[in-house]
Amino acid sequence: MNVGTLCKRLAGLRLVFVLGAGMCPVAGVLLGDGRMGVIAPCLLGGLVLGAFAMVAGYLRWRQAGGTSGGVTFLGCVGLAIWMLACIVTVPGFIKATTLARKNACIQNLRQLEGAIEVWMRDKQKRPGDVAPDDGLFGEGRYPKEKPRCPAGGTYSYHVAGVRPTCSVPGHTL
Numbered sequence: 001m002n003v004g005t006l007c008k009r010l011a012g013l014r015l016v017f018v019l020g021a022g023m024c025p026v027a028g029v030l031l032g033d034g035r036m037g038v039i040a041p042c043l044l045g046g047l048v049l050g051a052f053a054m055v056a057g058y059l060r061w062r063q064a065g066g067t068s069g070g071v072t073f074l075g076c077v078g079l080a081i082w083m084l085a086c087i088v089t090v091p092g093f094i095k096a097t098t099l100a101r102k103n104a105c106i107q108n109l110r111q112l113e114g115a116i117e118v119w120m121r122d123k124q125k126r127p128g129d130v131a132p133d134d135g136l137f138g139e140g141r142y143p144k145e146k147p148r149c150p151a152g153g154t155y156s157y158h159v160a161g162v163r164p165t166c167s168v169p170g171h172t173l
Contacts (some may be wrong), residue, residue, distance in 0.1 A: 101150040103170040112135035112136075112157045112164040113173065115143065120160050127161025 117135045119125065123135065138145050149155065153168035163173050 010110050020141075041133055098151075102168075103169055104150045105153065105166050105168065106173060108149065109155070109157075109164045109166060109171070109173050111143050111147055112155060115141065116157065116160055116164070129160045130158050132158075 004005065040136060046122060059169050060157050116131050118141075119135050120127075120129070125131070133146060147155070149168060151168045151171065153166040155164055156167055157164035165172065
């Protein structure tokens with residue numbers, strides 16, 4: 001297949017590429033419900049289809065001797081729609097990631113609270129006593145390892161009878 005045939009085929013499919021570039025991210029947003037597992041491939045597909053539309057316009061321009069055509073308006077629209085979809089979905093992804101980290105941190109705080117209660121009961125300690133790490137974590141204990149905040153915060157949990165806290169604002173029981 002020569003360049004002229006390829007150019008004609010791509011030029012004929014230009015509208016399909018642009019529609020795909022526009023609809024693929026939109027479908028990803030609608031189907032993905034804020035989950036990048038579905039949205040990312042759709043956004044990538046939209047980018048690829050928009051790029052194909054731009055290439056088709058360029059090939060058409062080259063075939064015409066560089067006097068008309070060029071980077072098509074439809075190709076630009078396809079890429080603009082793709083970029084708009086990225087602008088819409090990335091903040092949602094960041095919000096979902098932040099919420100997931102917060103929920104994981106709260107679950108860790110609950111584990112710490114339970115570990116301190118078990119330590120108090122097993123060692124017959126009273127509220128206000130200080131719980132050492134080796135008394136809370138290790139073999140035969142739950143959790144086996146000291147939990148870490150997914151957002152990078154630090155836990156304060158050693159005083160028995162006082163709820164564990166995290167240094168990240170909003171990460172509270």
